[in-house]
Amino acid sequence: MAERDKSFTAKLLAQQTADPALQEKYRKELTDMLEVKIEGGRKAWGIVIVAIRYIISLICLFMFFFCPTIVGTYRYFHGILGVMLITLSVFGAVVIIKGVYKHRTHGNIGAAIVFYGSIGAWALLMAGGASNPLIATLGTGILLLGITKMVCNLIKQSELNSREQILKQEYRLAKTPLGQ
Amino acid sequence: MTRDLQTIRSELLAIRFRKGEHEAFSELVSLWEDKLFYFLRRFTGNEQDAWDLLQQTWVKVLGGLGKLNDTSTLTPWLYRVARNTAIDHIRRQGNGFLPEEAAEGAEPLDNGNYDLRLENAELVHRGLAELSLAHREVLTLFFLEGFTIEEIAGILEQKPGTVKSRMHYAKKAMKLFLEREEGDDG
Numbered sequence: 366m367a368e369r370d371k372s373f374t375a376k377l378l379a380q381q382t383a384d385p386a387l388q389e390k391y392r393k394e395l396t397d398m399l400e401v402k403i404e405g406g407r408k409a410w411g412i413v414i415v416a417i418r419y420i421i422s423l424i425c426l427f428m429f430f431f432c433p434t435i436v437g438t439y440r441y442f443h444g445i446l447g448v449m450l451i452t453l454s455v456f457g458a459v460v461i462i463k464g465v466y467k468h469r470t471h472g473n474i475g476a477a478i479v480f481y482g483s484i485g486a487w488a489l490l491m492a493g494g495a496s497n498p499l500i501a502t503l504g505t506g507i508l509l510l511g512i513t514k515m516v517c518n519l520i521k522q523s524e525l526n527s528r529e530q531i532l533k534q535e536y537r538l539a540k541t542p543l544g545q
Numbered sequence: 546m547t548r549d550l551q552t553i554r555s556e557l558l559a560i561r562f563r564k565g566e567h568e569a570f571s572e573l574v575s576l577w578e579d580k581l582f583y584f585l586r587r588f589t590g591n592e593q594d595a596w597d598l599l600q601q602t603w604v605k606v607l608g609g610l611g612k613l614n615d616t617s618t619l620t621p622w623l624y625r626v627a628r629n630t631a632i633d634h635i636r637r638q639g640n641g642f643l644p645e646e647a648a649e650g651a652e653p654l655d656n657g658n659y660d661l662r663l664e665n666a667e668l669v670h671r672g673l674a675e676l677s678l679a680h681r682e683v684l685t686l687f688f689l690e691g692f693t694i695e696e697i698a699g700i701l702e703q704k705p706g707t708v709k710s711r712m713h714y715a716k717k718a719m720k721l722f723l724e725r726e727e728g729d730d731g
Binding site: 377379539 | 548549550553554556557560561562563564565566567570571574579580582583586592593596597599600603604607616663666667669670688689690
């Protein structure tokens with residue numbers, strides 16, 4: 366960026382008047398957007414969704430463990446779906462208990478859900494069909510997918526941490542008279 | 546040349562937000578809303594629309610910040626998001642000129658030197674309102690951030706030559722306005 370007179374920029378910005386009522390309305394809408402309050406109808410609806418997910422996950426896991434008539438791929442589908450839904454139910458329940466959903470990036474949570482979900486799916490598959498090469502391959506594939514996702518996330522977080530440290534140093538330097 | 550404090554701080558906040566820190570986004574909003582509001586206000590005829598556009602801009606920034614790979618480009622990216630939001634608004638309304646439509650053709654630049662002496666912010670602020678939208682936006686970006694022609698071209702998604710031409714005629718128009726007004730005052 367070219368060098369410029371920052372005091373002129375500040376003076377120019379000061380020329381812009383704003384209606385306090387409109388500004389207040391904007392701020393309120395922005396806060397509501399960034400921090401979605403889970404209350405009233407939204408809370409009731411959230412509880413219904415979490416409860417439905419939880420019930421379906423329990424049915425799926427019950428069918429996986431206790432219905433010998435369901436066999437093969439169909440059985441494992443129930444097991445994996447059960448694990449995924451129960452993970453999502455726990456996440457949803459935590460948000461409802463907190464009473465507020467704050468927008469943020471969910472890289473760590475997303476990677477953790479995939480990682481632990483893959484371990485759960487792998488355990489289910491191995492418990493029931495480790496002797497079947499197809500099932501064992503499928504289980505190992507899912508586990509590798511979860512591990513890959515977790516490792517990629519760790520690399521990304523590590524890059525962000527390094528960049529953050531560099532920026533902190535640059536910020537300190539820029540604040541010195543030499544930097545300015 | 547070191548980057549300015551606001552640019553570095555903004556990038557730090559973007560990194561913190563990408564690491565999952567919610568509060569970093571609120572700080573980023575506080576840091577940029579005055580400038581983005583000023584920029585958006587130059588696009589719209591009324592203040593209400595400018596506030597609405599600013600809010601829509603933050604919605605888009607919230608959705609896109611996690612995917613912004615190179616956080617060092619945050620400043621021009623913020624202006625690009627704000628501008629695209631304003632352009633969409635003008636298109637939806639269908640009753641305003643887009644900057645591209647309002648710009649002059651590819652006429653050759655004259656040889657005049659139109660470097661501006663930036664002393665009277667109140668006059669410059671009034672002068673911006675007198676310019677065409679195409680001229681107003683390049684000059685506003687220049688005044689607010691001191692962007693280079695290439696950086697403005699990136700924000701406007703135009704060729705640098707086109708932006709250079711617009712900047713030249715925008716400065717010429719502003720200089721004429723300032724001379725006229727200062728002459729009237731004197």
